Amino acid sequence: MHATSLIACHECDLVQREPQVPAGGVARCACCEAELYRNQPESLDRSLAYTLAALSLFIVSNTFPIVGLIAQGHLIQTTLYGTVRALYDNDMRLVAGLVFATTILFPAAEIAAMIYLMLPLRLGWVPPWFAQVFRLRQAVRPWGMIEVFMLGIIVALAKLAHIADVVTDAAMWSFFGLIILLAAAAAKFDARVLWVRASLNRA
């Protein structure tokens, strides 16, 4: 049994030979059509570039206010962390924790893990704890919800537009960019390439 040339579908467990896919193509399971992998040209370079760009926008998104309200001549603004804080201060600590985890902690962990995995590989060495960090990235992925938060901002703005003047701020636009960059980084991320590079660099 040559385990390297075989692949099993993660959704239906069908064992099949790894199909050859043209650049940009998607390999799908012969049985249930689940996506097995994509053939991404320059996957490592592109994914790393998008992730580094996402990191800079993630910092901007977290430091600047997202939106503000003007009423009776006062301007009230909030940052991402400000929403967590507001929930926490209103005795909603579990909900505050949930918002903190899904919009700050897990996305940060995902970005950090991807840079930790890819940057040293790109420079030709394998970072320590490679496997553990890889698994961490896979585990936190479903729980990062920045794009849902973005829609939440838009809905909140639409609700408030009736009662007060609404001003959008720097972080609002960097959020838009962050979502696009994170999606691009994840789309170009190819776990198979990563493991091949890791084993080549170790050898």
Next chain:
Amino acid sequence: MLGFCGSAQVLTVPKSATSAASLGLLVCHSCGQLSKAAPGVHEAACSRCGAHLHVRKPNSIARTWAFLIAAMICYIPANVLPVMDTGSLFGSQKDTIMSGVIYLWTSGSWPLALLIFFASITVPALKMAALIFLLLSVQFRSAWRPMARARVYRVVEFVGRWSMLDIFVIGILVALVQFSALATIRPAPGVLAFGAVVVLTMFAALAFDPRLIWDNMRKQNG
């Protein structure tokens, strides 16, 4: 007999589709590596990334039911209890998710009303119904359209996160609307129950093993 696996397209697959489990192979859910399990062993560690391997997610059906029932219980307070408390000079008003939707609808923002209704009420309900359907179909060893059921599972996995929408909206409103005496918005206990529904249904979807759908088909086919 039944051509559910389109084996004609893939020459490498034997006529009767072979699952990794039946070959004694374990697939890593984290990195995709196939590992050979010692005979009779159902668990191991991935040889490449060290993740815990198992033939099928352990106690998948029981764990999915547990999360699902917990989610269904929380769904009631999530919809009955107020999620938001708006205070102003003229008194305070408590809103449930549904009353918020109705308010948006009557005040003319019907696209917003539809969006919140869909994300907060329809999606969690449909998601729970879909998981009940998937669980029962697996438990009764149904052979009914596995491809359709696999698609249902993919949709459930994909849409679950969008139910967090209302929690984020309330968080932003609470942070912004703090004009002390004039108007303040505070979160109300329903938010906690609603957050629990979202997290529990996501755990339920993660606990369900879609390979169980296909296991029944292959057993019946010999």
